[in-house]
Amino acid sequence: MANLTLDPDRLLPADSTLRPIARELYDAVRGLPIISPHGHVPPQWLADDVPFADPTSLLITPDHYVTRMLHAQGVPLHDLGVGQGELSPEASRAAFRLLCAHWGAYRGTPVKLWFESELVDVFGLDLAPSAGTADDLYDAIAEKIATPAFRPRALYERFGIEVLATTDDPADDLRHHEKLAADPTWHGRVAPTFRPDKYLEPATPAWNGLVDRLGEVSGADTGTYAGWVAAMEDRRAYFAAHGATSSDHSHRDARMEPLPVAEAERLYAAARSGAITRDEGDALRRDLLFQMARMASEDGLVMTLHPAVHRNHHAPTFDRYGADVGADIPVAVEFTDALQPVLSAFGTSPGFQLVLFTIDETVYSRELAPLAGFYPSVYVGAPWWFIDAPEAMGRFRSAVTESAGFTKTSGFIDDTRAFLSIPARHDVNRRMDSAFLARLVADHRLTLDEALDTAVDLVVTNPRKAFRL
Amino acid sequence: MANLTLDPDRLLPADSTLRPIARELYDAVRGLPIISPHGHVPPQWLADDVPFADPTSLLITPDHYVTRMLHAQGVPLHDLGVGQGELSPEASRAAFRLLCAHWGAYRGTPVKLWFESELVDVFGLDLAPSAGTADDLYDAIAEKIATPAFRPRALYERFGIEVLATTDDPADDLRHHEKLAADPTWHGRVAPTFRPDKYLEPATPAWNGLVDRLGEVSGADTGTYAGWVAAMEDRRAYFAAHGATSSDHSHRDARMEPLPVAEAERLYAAARSGAITRDEGDALRRDLLFQMARMASEDGLVMTLHPAVHRNHHAPTFDRYGADVGADIPVAVEFTDALQPVLSAFGTSPGFQLVLFTIDETVYSRELAPLAGFYPSVYVGAPWWFIDAPEAMGRFRSAVTESAGFTKTSGFIDDTRAFLSIPARHDVNRRMDSAFLARLVADHRLTLDEALDTAVDLVVTNPRKAFRL
Amino acid sequence: MANLTLDPDRLLPADSTLRPIARELYDAVRGLPIISPHGHVPPQWLADDVPFADPTSLLITPDHYVTRMLHAQGVPLHDLGVGQGELSPEASRAAFRLLCAHWGAYRGTPVKLWFESELVDVFGLDLAPSAGTADDLYDAIAEKIATPAFRPRALYERFGIEVLATTDDPADDLRHHEKLAADPTWHGRVAPTFRPDKYLEPATPAWNGLVDRLGEVSGADTGTYAGWVAAMEDRRAYFAAHGATSSDHSHRDARMEPLPVAEAERLYAAARSGAITRDEGDALRRDLLFQMARMASEDGLVMTLHPAVHRNHHAPTFDRYGADVGADIPVAVEFTDALQPVLSAFGTSPGFQLVLFTIDETVYSRELAPLAGFYPSVYVGAPWWFIDAPEAMGRFRSAVTESAGFTKTSGFIDDTRAFLSIPARHDVNRRMDSAFLARLVADHRLTLDEALDTAVDLVVTNPRKAFRL
Known part of the structure; x- marks a missing residue:
């Protein structure tokens, strides 16, 4: 039975010249606090500090990675607890066994790195997952998470988290954030993020109901375009008052372009009456997103953009399980033309800040680094989602640095609801950035002092600046 | 005169930490049998076991690489024997001299690696090609290929080939495959592959004649859409009965999308009467390709797709020499949207299996790895054609592994009619995969045991599984 | 205060096996003359040999990199002297201080490498730029450039420049080139380059005025399409007679496609009367560019193409400062389809030679290397502009070599008006090519002799051949 250990030098370059340099850089950042400006941990977990239920619903079911x-590998999502309520003990254990039996399929993926880090560093276990170890691992984890030391707040402390941003609906009352803020025993910082995507897609079936609700919570009359704008301004202010520093946006393309007001009003009215075409819906959405940018330039909420994912690619899976279960597939993206109107309008406005994320790596050297290397408002987002992984991180720094340097990159985001993987995710990034910097030192592009300074900046300064924390 | 040798450590990383690990991994796979599930060796060569005619028609003329x-470099294709029948001894020798005189142009290309491997490993020669060595090399090769040890069957044995797939027209009677199957002295496995591209392009001039012929060999009435479908089902069954496990498809784009039956019938009738537009031809082709996928989900032939090549780019070359002479140039490709209909229909069907090849490397991390990391039916094809080369192989593993792992990749295909290069091509791939895995071991992403297990899988398990061999 | 030094092994791989090989290769090329076949140094600098005015207008203001x-970083372009006439001593010093204060922002960029090389190698200084060293550096540079040793001609000699190509308007009388040619004390070679972009964009406001002027200088009647063609032929001949060997072209896309003559004449007439649509303007431009290729196949001027940049992306910057101030952002590009007509027409014509540059790196392995690996007329241009940088150079060789080898690449171009950075730019490229070749030697893809031969070719033979120097 394979013994599971974590090598202290993991992910650092094997080369005997590079490794000691990388180790020195990594040592300078490994213990720094975690700043997590974009993620999906439910704020209720920390507000209520309830124990996690069982290993599967903590580590498998909600994590589409x-x-x-x-x-x-042919395992039905149902067998992993997806799309169900609370799992029976048998179902939970069976799902955990499936994971362990297929552990070999994760070789070379970041999931393997994160999960093994969780086993060793978070749970203190030393068994490699396999069919033969599944039950022992399951029992050991189940035992741990029943203890106070594994409650969410205790882990937040233990992980050294300084800021944790959640992702929230504009109509959300942010009660969990309020509860945390009002709790004198709580010393962390959990910030909401304004995520209005669904309210900007006027051609989708749910839109009218959502916009009705938006009117209710904001007190604005969302029957008109002007009312929609007023409602959004109101909710953004509400979020800002509750600690939000950014809004987050994901649509099929990155375009933001204002319509003539009369045209925007006409399309909005058409959408409200349910009579808008798909093309008109796209045009109106690009106008509404431009409005968001205009608001951002005024209220200072950082705008983060991560477009170009074909959501719910497999229709039967969506029909049965809904969204966010791993069936989203990226597509090619274009930023240069798409952002020209908004950057001509706000690209040098002091209030405006735009962080651009991509899964299409081709835009890093071609578009994002050149944009961030000219516009003071633009930051290149860290590799995320499918490319939040060691090889991709190396390619990211290689592609972006020569045109944008280090200062115009966002710092790492973990983008996860897998709360226990947060330290491992940040750690992987710190190791890979140390590896990249070590190479620049070894071939004399940077001095060691410059690299040390930059390594710390990437962990601390960059996310604070990019996300205005 | 430069002496030609092959370093036993060639292509393994130079780093003193990595190389011993890579060597250990490579030693575990170097002697494994060759599985070649996609290629272009004429089956007649093995069926009839005729000696190769001369060095040029074996090594140069038919190999567009x-x-x-x-x-x-300015050498006319005619001077290399292209587009001619049998070569005179003088023409053959002259072409071989041209190759040797321009040998420097191949530096850094895989052709150099393959060809030098053939000289040393297959022919036992130690002369580096150059103007000064051309005649000696030519004579030595000519002498060898006249001997029984260099007949196709003897080389098949010597190369350790376990399976060799050919590429065949749906109307082919597969007589060479039958001859091999009926020959008690033959112990190899040569499987046909169903390649129906030309029958799916209704707007091309040749289509009606081809579809007539398809009707003849299948006995179906290809005057109607239903007849075309029946004919294809018949020929697929014929191929399967003769050992085929896959069908191979290459069109300008990757889209497969069913038309309403009446519309498909209408367009089919229009095409049969020679009155179909190019756009209609595309729409019908996408429907016919969807039908192919539907058949695949039923008969279990693995579907391999390699779209997005601008065929016969140089019109004068096509006019003089025809297709497949090296004038095909890749274009950008899109898979995510294009495959949505077919994967929603068959993506989780147990019978359906789809291997996706590309020359546009941008889709590896953006589309192919995410698709293969969700759909049980999808495999990422190995880098092929222009990117069947060491640097590209490294990029491939780097781009694909983090989202799809190793198990959802196809294993190597050599795609060649250069029979003598098959061992070298597989060897290069084994070396590069060993190099990649060695890096994961050296920086502690995999244990050595995991890497050894994976290295063997990539050579043996993956192609068997991806191609259902 | 950090001491600034240049490590002799900078940019060479740190690995102890690779570095000695890389060093041997680099030693073979470091002292070779500089061939600069594409750049933007004003010919007047060398013709008149005037001293440089001040450190800022030499090193900062004109250099959009x-x-x-x-x-x-938030510094207004105005504060750097952009868009102004001569700078006051105070303004010049203040701009230099801004650069030094923000020096950390350049970490990891090639600007840092070039600038630090200029300080050490050109000026003999050893102070790292910072807020604290700005004035000392400024004063030291100001003192140097006032001396004869820092006049343009002296530097040209000292840098070992063999050829320097400038970029010139078709209507230019090339008087500075004539002055140099007539000067018996001048032994260098400064060649003009024919850059007619603006004359090929019939839908732009400036076009009619430019074409009028073209008629004046050529003596052709540019009122007609035939006159435009005659005028261009005349000016190309004029440039060729003044030493030009290439014409340079940059448009939004790469397409060249002839119109039927009557249609070309109709669109030309419409454009001359100011009544051409944008789409018609594109069609006519593609025809005119095809005409340029036809002329190139006859007069032998090498055609260089570098399409796909969104010029003047930030409207307020363009309104205030005009073009070429750093606000150009690349977009995706397509070559395969776009060049099919012109390569079918001239791809194997002995007179025609086409060098293809890109900032969209995705085309290197997908399109450019396959094109250059088939067409004798096609060369892959070196990575330039945003990707004229070490990491990108490594990716370039990795992406291009396996399909195009080394012989079909252009050799380095510096593309700069930063005259003092020319040696550093070429040196960075020589180091990176040595690093790439060293890896091929270390893993036995090339012998050391082959690599040495190739290293020299890349510096000397390739640019001479690609640019017909």
């Missing part, structure tokens, strides 16, 4: 690869 | 680069 | 990154 994990479930999608089992699905690719 | 070789001829295209000489053409780029 | 430098200014754009300060702009991205």
